[in-house]
Amino acid sequence: MVSFILRRLLEAVPVLIGVSIVVFLFLRLIPGDPAIALLGERASEQNVQRLREQMGLNQPLHVQYWRFVRGLAQGDVGRSIRTTRPVMAEAGSRFPATVELTAAALTLALLTGVGAGTLSATWRGSFIDHAARVLSLAGISIPIFWLGLVLIWLFAVQLPWLPPDGRLSAEMRYSPITNFVFVDALLQRRGDLALDALRHVILPALALSTVPMAIIARMTRAALLEVLRADYVRTARAKGLPERAVTLRHAMKNAALPVVTIVGLQVGILLSGAILTETIFSWPGVGRWIFESILNRDFPVVQGMSLVIAVIFVSVNLVVDVLYAALDPRIRVR
Amino acid sequence: MNSELAAAARTGQLPVVAPALPVPVRPLRGPLTDALRRLRRDRAAIAGLLIILLMALLAVGAPLITRQDPIEQTLVNRLKPPSSAHLFGTDNLGRDVFARVLYGGRISLRVGLVAVALGVGLGTLVGLLAGYAGRVADSVISRLMEVLLAFPSTLLAIAIVAARGPGLENTMLAIGIIGVPVYARLTRASVLALKERDYVVAARCTGASGARILFRHILPNSLTPLIVQSTLGVATAIIEAAALGFLGLGAQPPTPEWGLMLTDARNFLLNAPWAMIFPGGAIMLTVLGFNLFGDGLRDALDPQMRP
Numbered sequence: 001m002v003s004f005i006l007r008r009l010l011e012a013v014p015v016l017i018g019v020s021i022v023v024f025l026f027l028r029l030i031p032g033d034p035a036i037a038l039l040g041e042r043a044s045e046q047n048v049q050r051l052r053e054q055m056g057l058n059q060p061l062h063v064q065y066w067r068f069v070r071g072l073a074q075g076d077v078g079r080s081i082r083t084t085r086p087v088m089a090e091a092g093s094r095f096p097a098t099v100e101l102t103a104a105a106l107t108l109a110l111l112t113g114v115g116a117g118t119l120s121a122t123w124r125g126s127f128i129d130h131a132a133r134v135l136s137l138a139g140i141s142i143p144i145f146w147l148g149l150v151l152i153w154l155f156a157v158q159l160p161w162l163p164p165d166g167r168l169s170a171e172m173r174y175s176p177i178t179n180f181v182f183v184d185a186l187l188q189r190r191g192d193l194a195l196d197a198l199r200h201v202i203l204p205a206l207a208l209s210t211v212p213m214a215i216i217a218r219m220t221r222a223a224l225l226e227v228l229r230a231d232y233v234r235t236a237r238a239k240g241l242p243e244r245a246v247t248l249r250h251a252m253k254n255a256a257l258p259v260v261t262i263v264g265l266q267v268g269i270l271l272s273g274a275i276l277t278e279t280i281f282s283w284p285g286v287g288r289w290i291f292e293s294i295l296n297r298d299f300p301v302v303q304g305m306s307l308v309i310a311v312i313f314v315s316v317n318l319v320v321d322v323l324y325a326a327l328d329p330r331i332r333v334r
Numbered sequence: 335m336n337s338e339l340a341a342a343a344r345t346g347q348l349p350v351v352a353p354a355l356p357v358p359v360r361p362l363r364g365p366l367t368d369a370l371r372r373l374r375r376d377r378a379a380i381a382g383l384l385i386i387l388l389m390a391l392l393a394v395g396a397p398l399i400t401r402q403d404p405i406e407q408t409l410v411n412r413l414k415p416p417s418s419a420h421l422f423g424t425d426n427l428g429r430d431v432f433a434r435v436l437y438g439g440r441i442s443l444r445v446g447l448v449a450v451a452l453g454v455g456l457g458t459l460v461g462l463l464a465g466y467a468g469r470v471a472d473s474v475i476s477r478l479m480e481v482l483l484a485f486p487s488t489l490l491a492i493a494i495v496a497a498r499g500p501g502l503e504n505t506m507l508a509i510g511i512i513g514v515p516v517y518a519r520l521t522r523a524s525v526l527a528l529k530e531r532d533y534v535v536a537a538r539c540t541g542a543s544g545a546r547i548l549f550r551h552i553l554p555n556s557l558t559p560l561i562v563q564s565t566l567g568v569a570t571a572i573i574e575a576a577a578l579g580f581l582g583l584g585a586q587p588p589t590p591e592w593g594l595m596l597t598d599a600r601n602f603l604l605n606a607p608w609a610m611i612f613p614g615g616a617i618m619l620t621v622l623g624f625n626l627f628g629d630g631l632r633d634a635l636d637p638q639m640r641p
Binding site: 137 | 596
């Protein structure tokens, strides 16, 4: 097991180096002078020169890359052009918002996805099965930016039940400790704060959860059907166990493996979706920030955050692989 | 099934050694006929195909179906609800939403198909190379593909378009590129599975060149997963293109592109929800069509892949 983990860690190294090169080259691939791209066409020659000097753009490429990597090693991914603050410092307040949103969406997706997949598999061929399959197909076919608009129109405009945007109501005052609203609400024993945050997270989380929900439902159904055909399930039935025990104790446990993998892969989908969902719901997270930075041509932010997201993505995949190997010894021998 | 039994099943003749298991005697039929028969019986797949054909027909026949211009603005007609004159109502600039949805189909279908063609083309080449050119090439290419896969697809697409400038061409390019690793991996896996097969070894023994082996013997036999994946890929590409359009990075105004239409409609949710409902509905229906058909194709072409 240790050697497996080591091997996977080693395999991740070239990928991470590649990621850093791609992110590094991003700014240099923009047509024209990056300094002009950053400052705008009307910038004075002096300012452009100063920025070129500052960014080290007059040095050879490999020297620039080395500077970039050295910065990374110290946790420095650059400074925002607009605010001149370090990107990582700015990310500190935005990451928790994205984590909260994606965690809510993933929880929702897991509950509904595993539920629908299990119902589908145990009632195979029935109306429930068909309904669940249609629903999961609709889930991967619906554009989430459209679903977001429909949800806002339905539940914030037509029926004014939920707030259309933001993370908290404007009149909600509180002093953040961790920047995770739910954690802070718990620490400060603020029921009203938690409720307000919950009301705000429902619609964006619902929109963001559809694709993972659909994928998890399909995977759960397929995995359960596979397992329900296995000999040990027949044995469990033959010895007179009630169907519920067979499904829950014998089948579910073994069907969990592929589902775990699929859940791990959802992180990328969730982060992709977060860019759109956060933009639609004015959610003050990383996704909207990246998008706004692209519009504002604040490329160091885009560069830094892309790097952070890619590293998270690679790490999650690594953890999933290791988890999978821990659960299924056959994987370790490849 | 061992090779002797397989041969027996193909020719319909009994092998010299009697098989331990009874071989079901079936009339001779090619795998393609089999697949088509399975596909015809799959109601969901047929529904998907019909949706695709319908959307294609509506897109191609747009000028015959509506006389309204998708771009012309009639400001006195702003935000009019659906009526007989404007089937889907009008948008904030008084443009006919029905006409825009119809013409928008041309753009979405074209972007979807071109982007996938680009992704499949490049991905297949890269995958063939990785699978066949030896260990060094394989590990370099595989790592490169992993690097591309390390970025969430939408982020990568946005970054590519941001670097090259917004527009439909760059949208297609970006979506094509994010598809490359998917097709490359599929092709590579097929090549690895096929290159030790007897008929490939035989071809090599007769002195066939590497290119000939790859394109004559290996590629045709690894098409099944590629066809399935690219059908499903069109669905994803259409959504991604609409997302870029929605974010203002894809098609530019006044192009009647579905995603871009949603950006305009977003500010008029209260007064004109129809301007938002119909373009989004069109995206969903088209994507659903490709997903249904792709699922059906997978089941029909490769029963073993069936969940």
